[in-house]
Amino acid sequence: MKYINSKNLLTILLALFVTSACDDDFEEINANPNQPETVTSDLLLTNVIIQAVREMDGQAWGTGNVVAQHVAKIQFTGRDRYDWTPEGSPWFDFYDVLRDVNNIIDNEESENSYVAVSLIMKSWMYQILTDLYGDIPYSQAIQGKSEANFTPVFDSQQNIYAGILTDLEKANTILNTNATPISGDILFNGDLSRWQKMANSLRLRILMRQSEQIDPSSAMSAILNDVNAPVFTSNEDHAVLDYLSSAPNQQPLYTTRSGSFDEYRLSQFMENILKDLNDNRLFAYAQPTTNSGAGLVGEPEDYVGVPNGLADESALIFNGGSNFVSRVGLMYSCLACDDMASPTARQGMIMTYSELQFILAEAAEKGYIGGEAETYYLNGVEASFDYFVERTALIAPEISEAVMPEASYFTQAEIAYTGTQEEKLEKIALQKWLALFFNGNEAWAEWRRSGYPEIEPGPDALVNQVPTRFMYPIEAQSLNGDNYDAAIFSQGPDVITTKVWWDVQ
Numbered sequence: 340m341k342y343i344n345s346k347n348l349l350t351i352l353l354a355l356f357v358t359s360a361c362d363d364d365f366e367e368i369n370a371n372p373n374q375p376e377t378v379t380s381d382l383l384l385t386n387v388i389i390q391a392v393r394e395m396d397g398q399a400w401g402t403g404n405v406v407a408q409h410v411a412k413i414q415f416t417g418r419d420r421y422d423w424t425p426e427g428s429p430w431f432d433f434y435d436v437l438r439d440v441n442n443i444i445d446n447e448e449s450e451n452s453y454v455a456v457s458l459i460m461k462s463w464m465y466q467i468l469t470d471l472y473g474d475i476p477y478s479q480a481i482q483g484k485s486e487a488n489f490t491p492v493f494d495s496q497q498n499i500y501a502g503i504l505t506d507l508e509k510a511n512t513i514l515n516t517n518a519t520p521i522s523g524d525i526l527f528n529g530d531l532s533r534w535q536k537m538a539n540s541l542r543l544r545i546l547m548r549q550s551e552q553i554d555p556s557s558a559m560s561a562i563l564n565d566v567n568a569p570v571f572t573s574n575e576d577h578a579v580l581d582y583l584s585s586a587p588n589q590q591p592l593y594t595t596r597s598g599s600f601d602e603y604r605l606s607q608f609m610e611n612i613l614k615d616l617n618d619n620r621l622f623a624y625a626q627p628t629t630n631s632g633a634g635l636v637g638e639p640e641d642y643v644g645v646p647n648g649l650a651d652e653s654a655l656i657f658n659g660g661s662n663f664v665s666r667v668g669l670m671y672s673c674l675a676c677d678d679m680a681s682p683t684a685r686q687g688m689i690m691t692y693s694e695l696q697f698i699l700a701e702a703a704e705k706g707y708i709g710g711e712a713e714t715y716y717l718n719g720v721e722a723s724f725d726y727f728v729e730r731t732a733l734i735a736p737e738i739s740e741a742v743m744p745e746a747s748y749f750t751q752a753e754i755a756y757t758g759t760q761e762e763k764l765e766k767i768a769l770q771k772w773l774a775l776f777f778n779g780n781e782a783w784a785e786w787r788r789s790g791y792p793e794i795e796p797g798p799d800a801l802v803n804q805v806p807t808r809f810m811y812p813i814e815a816q817s818l819n820g821d822n823y824d825a826a827i828f829s830q831g832p833d834v835i836t837t838k839v840w841w842d843v844q
Contacts, residue, residue: 377446378442379446380443380446380447380453380521380523381521381522381523382523383439383442383443383446383523384443384453384456384457384521384522384523384524385523385524385525386436386439387436387439387440387443387457387460388460388524388525388526388580389525389580389588390432390435390436391433391436391460391463391464392526392580392687392688392689393591393687394428394429394432394433394436395429395467395687395688395689395779395780396590396591396687396688396777396779397428397591398428398429398779398780399688399777399778399779399780400591400592400603400777401418402418402780402783403777403778403779403780403781403782403783404603404776404777404782405418405419405603405647406418406780406783406805406806407772407775407780407782407783407786407794408606408608408609408647408794409606409609409624409776409777409782410603410604410605410606410609410667411603411604411605411606411607411608411644411645411646411647411648411649411654411797412602412603412604412645412654413601413602413603413604413645413649413654413655413657413661413664414601414602414651414654414655415602415651416648416649416650416651416654416799419647419648419649419654419797420648420649420650420797420799420800420801421648421796421800421801421802421805421806421835422801423806423809423810423835424810425810425811425812425813425816426471426472426809426810426811426812427812427813427814429464429467429468429471430468430472430811430812430815431812433464433467433468434476434480434481436464437461437464437465437480437481438481438484440457440460440461440464441481443457444457444458449517450509450513450517451513451517451519452513452514452517452518452519452520452521452531452534453519453521454510454513455509455510455511455513455514455518455531455534455538456510456521456524456531456534458506458507458509458510458513458538459506459507459510459534459537459538459541461506462503462506462507462510462538462541463541463689463690465477465499465502465503466500466503466541466544466545467779467780469496469499469500469839470548470780470784470839471780471808471809472808472809472811472839473496473808473826473830473837473839473840474493474494474495474496474499474826474829474830475493475494475499476491476492476493476494476819476822477494477498477499477502478491478492478494478498478502479491479492489818489819490818490819490821490822491819491822492822492825493822493823493825493826493829495829495830495840496839496840496841497549497552497840500545500548500549500841503545504542504545504546504558507538507539507541507542507545508542510534510535510538511535511538511539511567511568514531514534514535514538515535515567518531525580525581526578526580526689527578532569533576533578535568535569536569536570536571536572536576537571537578537689537690539562539568539569539570540570540571540577540578540690540695541690542558542562543559543562543570543695543698543699543702544690544694544695544698546558546559547559547698547701547702548784548788548841549840549841550705550707551788551841551843552840552841552843554707555702555707556706556707556708559702559707559708560707560708560709563699563708570695571690571691571692571695572692573692573722574691574692574693574722574725574726574729576692577690577691577692577693577695578688578689578690578691579686579687579688579689579691580686580687580688580689581683581686582682582683582685582686582687583682583683584682584683585682589682589683590671590681590682590683590684590685590686590687592671592672592673592685593672593673593674593680593681593682594673594674595673595675596673596675597673597675597676599673600666600667600672600673600675600676601661601666601676603666603667604644604645604661604664604665604666604667605624605625605642605643605644605645605664605665605666605667606644606645606646606647607644607645607646607647608644608646608647608792608794609624609625609644610625610642610643610644610665611644612769612773612792613773614639614642615753616748616751616753616754617745617747617748617751618744618748618773619724619741619742619743619744619745619748620723620724620727620742620773620776621639621642622636622642622668622731622738622741622742623668623670623727623730623731623738623742624667624668624776625642625644625665625666625667625668626642626665626666626667626668626669626672627641627642627665628641628642628643628662628663628664628665629661629662629663630659630662630663635669635679635735635737635738636737636738636741642665643658643663643664643665644664644665645657645658645664646797646798647796647797648796648797648798648799648800649797649798649799650799653799668731669681669684669731669734669735669738670684670685670727670730670731670734671685671777679734679735681733681734683733684730684731684733684734685730685777686730688777688778688779688781691722691723691726691774691778692722693718693719693720693722693723693726693774694719694771694774694775694778694781695719696715696716696718696719696722697715697716697719697767697768697770697771697774699715700712700713700715700716700719700767701764701767701768703715704760704763704764704767705764712756712763712767713756716756716763716766716767716770717749717756719767719770719771719774720749720754720770720774722774723770723773723774724742724743724744727742728742728743753766754766754770764789764791765791768785768789768790768791768792769791769792771785772785772786772791772792786805787807787838787839787842787844788841788842788844789844790844802835802836804836806835806836807835807836807837807838807839807842808835808837808838808839809835810833810834810835811823811826811833816833
């Protein structure tokens with residue numbers, strides 16, 4: 340028999356004690372305080388806002404401004420010629436951010452302000468996604484972790500819109516009944532009344548967008564007649580994100596290399612409309628050509644646009660080359676392009692007061708709501724001018740002064756609220772399109788819905804139709820094929836000319 344001496348026995352007992360002690364608090368000892376397993380709602384909210392708004396800023400620059408023909412490209416013109424492929428942005432970015440939205444909601448034990456704000460951001464992102472792609476994962480989305488569901492169904496846009504409206508109404512109710520203070524709010528700095536106004540203004544946007552499919556009259560009137568459902572009442576209310584002067588939170592184009600910025604120029608389509616209307620937003624939206632030598636502000640003839648949809652060779656030499664066509668305005672410029680560029684003049688756009696006023700003008704003109712359509716219309720035009728006067732003042736007073744409209748602007752036949760109903764609706768749509776400059780893909784969505792202004796493909800376009808949607812990412816086909824196929828069967832071919840549900844023009 341083999342015996343254990345007292346020294347070995349002591350060693351074994353000590354080892355058992357240590358092992359037992361380690362098991363008792365193993366998780367506590369091995370928890371990294373610098374990498375918590377859960378993140379607080381305020382930190383998540385900050386990330387949700389900045390990531391979602393920056394993604395839409397990128398969409399404005401890369402797609403929205405181009406397809407809506409606010410700007411044109413003079414290099415790498417494939418996007419302008421509709422050489423589009425399956426689109427992963429904002430699909431992947433938004434679904435990533437929506438996970439954080441779900442985490443905020445899961446963090447909270449009651450339906451409080453964090454939940455309400457999360458529902459508002461969730462609704463806005465899903466509105467963008469469904470407007471771009473059509474049918475998308477919604478009711479079963481973001482269930483990979485909680486339900487092990489990695490192949491969510493694609494919900495119809497009609498049902499997605501219904502869900503969005505329900506969530507926004509719920510958010511408004513929560514903020515009326517359980518408005519608790521929040522932190523991490525870089526959009527409204529904790530002002531919950533502004534979140535409430537954003538929720539209800541977005542409801543009106545969505546109701547108008549689906550108005551050719553579902554009569555919005557009762558729903559719109561109910562919002563506007565409800566004292567507990569406030570909407571934007573001025574530019575001081577609207578949903579725009581302030582950028583900061585320090586890295587990495589400057590306006591996104593501020594740190595762009597000059598070559599990338601210079602690929603985008605004022606479109607000839609926008610140039611002609613602004614000049615025909617004697618519209619001084621020309622001085623905010625564009626810069627005088629380099630060749631003009633005009634400095635910060637020139638005469639209208641110093642601003643020259645490029646036709647949309649030119650092939651690379653034609654675009655690059657148009658009108659004599661890049662020195663003879665206008666860059667995008669200094670509000671959006673990069674520091675490498677001009678030392679007058681501002682890190683803060685541009686804001687990240689979600690929804691503006693002027694957009695809301697144009698929604699109400701159209702609703703009143705069509706008889707969906709009461710009120711004077713002309714008043715809403717003029718409010719929208721004036722609010723847009725006021726906004727660009729204020730923001731360009733952060734760059735140079737001479738630009739701000741140039742942007743201010745002449746009194747005669749509002750009495751022109753093309754601007755005054757006169758004519759047939761169709762002519763009035765066309766004026767509303769045109770002014771809305773002008774005001775939506777650099778607001779993500781909203782100008783494109785509004786063109787698809789209204790048909791105004793009359794945008795046509797460029798001479799070298801590869802498709803003889805302005806695109807009406809994004810194609811789904813390749814991963815949606817390869818990793819979720821059955822549900823992808825069901826969406827295509829329901830909605831139509833996965834091509835850029837298939838229309839989404841609300842687009843009946």
